[in-house]
Amino acid sequence: MGRFDEALAEIKRAQELDPLSLVINVSLTRAHLLKGDVNTCIEQIKKLIELHPNYAPNHSFLGLAYIKQGRYTEALAEMQKAVKLQRSSDSLANLGYANAISGKQLEANAIIRELEGRYAKREAPGREISAVYAALGKNDQAFAWLEKDFQVRSGDFSTITWHPTLDSLRNDPRYADLLRRMNLSR
Numbered sequence: 001m002g003r004f005d006e007a008l009a010e011i012k013r014a015q016e017l018d019p020l021s022l023v024i025n026v027s028l029t030r031a032h033l034l035k036g037d038v039n040t041c042i043e044q045i046k047k048l049i050e051l052h053p054n055y056a057p058n059h060s061f062l063g064l065a066y067i068k069q070g071r072y073t074e075a076l077a078e079m080q081k082a083v084k085l086q087r088s089s090d091s092l093a094n095l096g097y098a099n100a101i102s103g104k105q106l107e108a109n110a111i112i113r114e115l116e117g118r119y120a121k122r123e124a125p126g127r128e129i130s131a132v133y134a135a136l137g138k139n140d141q142a143f144a145w146l147e148k149d150f151q152v153r154s155g156d157f158s159t160i161t162w163h164p165t166l167d168s169l170r171n172d173p174r175y176a177d178l179l180r181r182m183n184l185s186r
Helices: 003-015 022-035 039-051 056-066 072-085 088-102 104-118 128-134 137-151 157-161 164-169 173-181
Strands: none
Touching: 022 039, 022 056, 022 104, 039 056, 056 072, 056 088, 072 088, 088 104, 088 128, 088 157, 104 128, 128 137, 128 164, 137 157, 137 164, 137 173, 157 173, 164 173
16 A cells, blocks of 8 residues: 555554564565665665575565665676575566666566466466566556556555566556556545
8 A cells, every 4th residue: 555654653663563574574674665765774674684584585576675775786686585495486587677677688588478378378477578568668468468467456556566676667658547446546
């Protein structure tokens, strides 16, 4: 819903109740990233990586934070670590996004093909494919994949309201239309 201040307050309260929870701490770093506090996100995610070096989402979120700072080489390295730890559709999509943002179109397109294959087997949501297309500047393809998710009522679809890999689509009228049809208009 884009209510990041409220989310951050709730997550901080959860952390007070369970300070060692990995999920809560990852959520806290994500909230800082979404709120635009990239430095705090990086500081906290590095601490989490020290405690949980083999948890792939930590590396993905660090990579997303590095992208926000324009540190593409470091972002790619973190995304590659995430994929090595867990070759999930999410980690692949983040790597594809990082490749596209970094100008590595061949690598990004190879990941799109892999994700499309996973989508055909119901192992990846269209939102993840859309993110890579968006980073490549191929907004028509990005929205086509978002529309597929909308039509099948993908459980992952609601993440379009906050996922940073879709930031470049937010000013397109098709994005507002999707939110309206989801009853999530801002």
